[in-house]
Amino acid sequence: MLHTLIKNNLKLMLRSKWILVLMIGGPILIIAVLGSVFDDLMKSYEGLDEFMAGYRLEDESAFSPYMQEVKRAAEDNGVTFVEYESGDIEDIIAKNDCAVFIDFQAEAYIIYQIQEHETESHIAEYFLNGVSASMLGADGADLRLDVVQLDIIPNIESEDYYGIAYTIYFIWCSFVCLTAVITSERKGKANQKYKISLISNISLYLGKAIPCALMTVIGVGTSTLLSTYLFQIKWGNYPMTILILLLTVLASTVMGLFFCLLFRSLTYSICTSFMVTWVAGFVGGSFETYIYSTIDQSVKVLSPIYHATRALTEYSVQGHSEYTRSTIIYLTGLMVIFALLGIGMNKLRKEEEA
Amino acid sequence: MSETIIRTEGLTKKYDNRAVVDSLKLEIKKGEIFGLLGPNGAGKSTTINMLCSITKATAGSIEIFGVNAAKHKRKILPRIGYIPQELAIHDRLKAWENVELFTSLYGVKGKALKKAVDESLEYVGLTDSRSQYAGNFSGGMKRRLNIACAIGHQPDLLIFDEPTVGIDPQSRNFILKKIKESNQAGATVLYTSHYMEEIETICTRIAIMDNGRIIASGTKEELKNLISDDPCKDISLEEIFLTLTGKSLRDYAGL
Numbered sequence: 001m002l003h004t005l006i007k008n009n010l011k012l013m014l015r016s017k018w019i020l021v022l023m024i025g026g027p028i029l030i031i032a033v034l035g036s037v038f039d040d041l042m043k044s045y046e047g048l049d050e051f052m053a054g055y056r057l058e059d060e061s062a063f064s065p066y067m068q069e070v071k072r073a074a075e076d077n078g079v080t081f082v083e084y085e086s087g088d089i090e091d092i093i094a095k096n097d098c099a100v101f102i103d104f105q106a107e108a109y110i111i112y113q114i115q116e117h118e119t120e121s122h123i124a125e126y127f128l129n130g131v132s133a134s135m136l137g138a139d140g141a142d143l144r145l146d147v148v149q150l151d152i153i154p155n156i157e158s159e160d161y162y163g164i165a166y167t168i169y170f171i172w173c174s175f176v177c178l179t180a181v182i183t184s185e186r187k188g189k190a191n192q193k194y195k196i197s198l199i200s201n202i203s204l205y206l207g208k209a210i211p212c213a214l215m216t217v218i219g220v221g222t223s224t225l226l227s228t229y230l231f232q233i234k235w236g237n238y239p240m241t242i243l244i245l246l247l248t249v250l251a252s253t254v255m256g257l258f259f260c261l262l263f264r265s266l267t268y269s270i271c272t273s274f275m276v277t278w279v280a281g282f283v284g285g286s287f288e289t290y291i292y293s294t295i296d297q298s299v300k301v302l303s304p305i306y307h308a309t310r311a312l313t314e315y316s317v318q319g320h321s322e323y324t325r326s327t328i329i330y331l332t333g334l335m336v337i338f339a340l341l342g343i344g345m346n347k348l349r350k351e352e353e354a
Numbered sequence: 355m356s357e358t359i360i361r362t363e364g365l366t367k368k369y370d371n372r373a374v375v376d377s378l379k380l381e382i383k384k385g386e387i388f389g390l391l392g393p394n395g396a397g398k399s400t401t402i403n404m405l406c407s408i409t410k411a412t413a414g415s416i417e418i419f420g421v422n423a424a425k426h427k428r429k430i431l432p433r434i435g436y437i438p439q440e441l442a443i444h445d446r447l448k449a450w451e452n453v454e455l456f457t458s459l460y461g462v463k464g465k466a467l468k469k470a471v472d473e474s475l476e477y478v479g480l481t482d483s484r485s486q487y488a489g490n491f492s493g494g495m496k497r498r499l500n501i502a503c504a505i506g507h508q509p510d511l512l513i514f515d516e517p518t519v520g521i522d523p524q525s526r527n528f529i530l531k532k533i534k535e536s537n538q539a540g541a542t543v544l545y546t547s548h549y550m551e552e553i554e555t556i557c558t559r560i561a562i563m564d565n566g567r568i569i570a571s572g573t574k575e576e577l578k579n580l581i582s583d584d585p586c587k588d589i590s591l592e593e594i595f596l597t598l599t600g601k602s603l604r605d606y607a608g609l
Contacts, residue, residue: 004458197459
C-alpha cells in the first residue's frame with residue numbers, strides 16, 4: 001500500500017504546474033539573473049594575490065597590545081601590514097604600493113578603500129571583523145587570533161557560485177512540493193479515509209516524505225542539468241557533490257514535512273518553512289556570497305546552507321573542501337531530528353483529531 | 355436469529371462537556387439497510403465517526419462483527435466501507451487512480467487490485483470515464499467515484515453518510531439502486547440522509563435521532579404506530595419525523 005501511496009502522491013505533485021515551474025524554472029531564472037549581475041564583482045577576485053596593507057596606529061589605540069599578533073595572522077592570509085607613523089594618508093597611498101590603508105584609532109579603525117583595489121578592502125574589512133571579535137574575549141597581549149583562514153577561494157565565476165548556491169537554496173524549498181498533496185487531502189476527507197484504513201503512521205509519513213524527495217530530485221535535478229548546460233557550471237568532485245545534494249534533499253523534505261504537521265494551517269507551514277529557509281540562505285551565502293559577507297563566522301556556521309554551499313563551491317574550484325565533514329554531519333543530524341519530530345507529531349495529530 | 359453486525363451500548367461523545375451523542379444504544383442485524391435519520395446536529399455523523407474509529411468515544415462500547423471495535427480495529431476496518439459526506443477523492447488523480455489508491459490502503463495489491471479497480475468503476479458506471487481526472491467530473495460522477503473508492507476492498511458493512519447531497523435525481527436513483535444491489539449481494543448497510551424519501555425507499559429499519567439520542571426506531575410501520583392509532587391512515591416518513599423531532603422532542607427535553 002505504501003508503494004501505491006507514494007506513486008499517487010508523486011503524481012499529485014507532478015501534475016501541479018506551478019510546482020514544476022518553481023522547481024525547474026526558478027533556479028534557472030535566478031542563476032541567470034544573479035550570475036550576470038555579479039559577474040564583474042566575482043571576476044575582481046581573479047588573479048588576486050598577496051597584497052600590502054598600510055596602517056597607522058595611534059598610541060592610545062585599543063589595537064596596540066595586539067598588533068604583533070594581528071600582523072602575524074594577516075601574514076598567514078597573504079596580507080603584509082606595513083606601518084606608516086606619520087604623513088598624510090592620501091599621500092602615503094599615492095606614493096606607496098598599498099592596496100588598502102587602515103587607520104587604527106583609539107577605539108575604532110577606518111579602512112581607506114582604493115578604487116582599483118575594492119576586493120582587497122573587502123578582505124581587510126573581513127579580516128578586521130574577525131580581529132575585533134577575537135579581541136572582545138582577549139586579555140591584554142594574550143590574544144590568539146583565530147582568523148587565520150579567510151573565506152577566500154580562487155577564481156570562482158559568478159555563474160558557478162550562484163549555480164551551486166541556488167541549486168542548494170531551491171532544494172531547501174522542497175516543502176512547496178508537499179502543498180500539492182496536503183491541499184488535495186484537506187480539500188476532501190482523504191485524511192479520514194486514511195484513518196480508517198490499515199495504513200500505519202510510518203507509512204503515511206513516508207507516503208509524503210518519499211514523493212516529496214523524489215519530486216525535488218526531479219525538479220531541481222532537471223533545473224541543475226539545464227543550468228549546467230546553459231551556464232557551463234563547473235561542479236567538481238561529482239560523487240561528493242551528489243551525496244551532499246541528496247542529503248540536502250532529505251533534510252529539507254523532513255523539515256518541510258515537520259512544519260506541515262506542526263501547524264494545522266498550510267499558510268503557517270509555508271510561511272515558517274520559507275522564513276527558515278530564507279534566513280538560512282541569507283546567513284549562508286545564497287544572496288550575498290559568503291565570500292563577501294560581513295556576517296560573523298559564528299553565525300554563518302549555524303546555517304546548513306552555508307556548509308553545503310561552501311563545500312560545493314570549494315569542490316568546484318579546488319576539488320576538495322574542509323567543510324565536507326561538517327556538511328554531512330549537519331545534514332544527517334537535521335534529517336534524523338526532523339524525521340523523529342515529524343513521526344512523533346504525525347502520531348500526536350492523529351490522536352488529537354480522535 | 356440473524357447475526358448482529360453493529361451493537362452499541364451507552365455510546366457517548368462529549369465536546370467541552372456537551373454530549374453530542376448521548377448514551378446511544380443501537381443494534382443493526384446482518385442484511386439490513388438501516389437508516390439513521392435526524393436533523394442537522396443530531397449526532398449522526400459523530401456516531402458514524404465513532405463506529406469507523408475516526409473519533410474516540412467518551413464512554414460506552416461498540417461491537418462490530420461481534421468484536422470490540424476499539425480493541426480490534428485492524429480486524430474490523432477491512433470489513434467496513436465508509437462513504438463520507440464530503441468527497442474523499444483527489445481531483446488531480448484520474449478516476450482509476452483514486453480507486454486504486456483508496457483500495458490499496460486495505461492491503462489489496464497486484465492483480466487483485468487491478469481487478470478491484472475495474473469492478474468498482476464498473477459498479478458505479480464510471481468505466482468509460484476511468485482515465486478522466488476526478489476534478490473534471492460532475493457532482494454526480496464525483497459521488498459515484500466516492501462510492502467506488504470505498505467498495506474496492508469488498509467490505510461486508512457499508513456506511514453511507516449522506517451520499518446523495520447535491521446531486522441530480524438520476525445520479526441519486528443510480529446510487530440508491532446500487533445500495534440495494536449491494537445489500538442483495540450480502541452487504542449490511544448503515545445509511546444516513548436528510549432525504550426522507552430515500553430512507554423510506556431503501557431502508558428496512560429506521561432510527562430517528564435527535565440531540566444525540568435515538569428517539570424512535572423500527573420499521574416504517576412501527577414508527578407510524580408511534581404517532582397514529584389508525585392503521586389505515588397513510589402517513590409519510592416526513593410526518594413521522596417532524597412529529598417525533600418536533601413535539602416529542604420538546605416533550606422529552608421538558609422532562
